[in-house]
Amino acid sequence: METNLEYNKYDEIFTSILEKEKSILGFLSSIFNFLARRTDFYYVHDGFHTDMGFPPGVAEELVIKVLRKCDPKNWSLDKDEINNEIMCSTVAQEVEVIAQEDEQEMENVPEISKENAESNSAVKSDIKDNRSSFPEDYEPPLIVTQKNSESYNGAIRENYTWSQTIMDIDVTIKLPPDIKSSKDLKVTLNPGDICVACHNGDIILKDKLPFKIKTIDSFWSLSENRLLIHLEKVQERWWNKLLNKEEEIDLSKIDCSRPLNELPEDSIAKVRELQWNQEQKLKGLPTSDEIRNIEILKKAWNAEGSPFRGTEFNPNILKK
Template identity: 45%
Template sequence: MDSTNQVIYDFSNLTANEVEIETTDDTDKSTENKVKPKVETPFFELSDYLNGALHEESHYSWSQTFTEIEIHIRLSKNVTSKNLKVNITYTSIDIHAIVDGERTKVLGGQLYDKCKAPDAMWTITGGNKLNISVDKTKEIWWKKLFQHESEIDTKKIDCSRQMNELSDETQAQINQIQFDEQQKLKGQPTSDQIKQQELLRKAWDAEGSPFKGQPFDPNIVQFQN
């Protein structure tokens, strides 16, 4: 080859800072347009099977408190409140859907224990989620919802109870204890001490009282144990 026709490029004088990579708009757009994988939200929430069980293959779950059972069922898109038949007795639940004249079983079976059927309530939320709420006849922890299910480990359930689940008498006692504790911190009389003062005030001006007509001063009265 004739040496006079050779073109020689000399890169010896270039530094690293002089080497630039050009980014085109097409490159940026291709990165932006990448489809991010969609994360599907679970149909049943943790609260839907708290202290109960999740039967995802059968499209339902149940949860419980000490006094109540909640059942959550995933319905087919073609099932609405108009074609849904919910039959709840003291010992069983039977749910069917009638679509295009055909009767299809949604869920059902004999309950683990008795429920207060007349007070049962059900509603459909989110378009296809059937929620059923029933009260227990006895304050016990259910080991399963239906007799045909496997039992849950009741040792692992949260045994704490909400305030509104307690009897009126128990709630009143708890409120009194909390009030007395607050009064002690403030240096104020407790509920029992307030009751004593009210009784003393009534007796102070009663007929035959040696204090009748005098300004009320509970500190001058001594109680005998």
């Protein structure tokens, strides 16, 4: 592998970042934050719309491969050989998008079926008794998403644009050039309607809203000859239009995802478990369901009436 020459041209840029961040962690955070904000690196496609992002797990696999590629111990390897390994791994991951369904937990513990035995035989037999199926202190990697477009989940209209999350709406309105300060405007935000007018009475924007807003939590400000209005929704729902007279947007085409910290606690726990299971699969380690199954098997191993009672626990014999 060519070690330095081909990447020397970036040294000045990276050195500058490293000096400002003052740590390797800060440096790497800057790199991945850039990928999150300016590329589709973190976008996980569903196997149908493959023009953006990667299948599940491929982005992480690429990072691991590049990490190994840049290890000084591997500099003696052929560059094409390493790049080939990265590309082949990516293709393999794409094939695995059609994933196998997770096998169900055993319903009857004393009765060890062949199907469950085959499932559990794949689990490493050296799992410790005190190992929990899912670590409570697990924190998934922080993924920063870019959602600051003025028309994100909204629309661009002739004199204004609007964007939304499930909880609020941001409106950007173009103002006449003679509007210099807030004194030149009169903005009225009511629960069911909105009105923006010049101080002389000329209407810039006025209409009823399709749903109610919280006026006490809504506000507006001026920025570079633009009026910025923030509206808090009364109900958590997606709006198909900002104003009643406006053409509706197709809600089936917007990004309906929500930040993890906005979900109920039980949903957050489930999402984190799914993320942890995905990481376990990529590492070739058992998932939480597989760990739970093996723990159930251990309890049943020495249970009354078990043919394995008194023998050393060994799930591998179940596949015979």
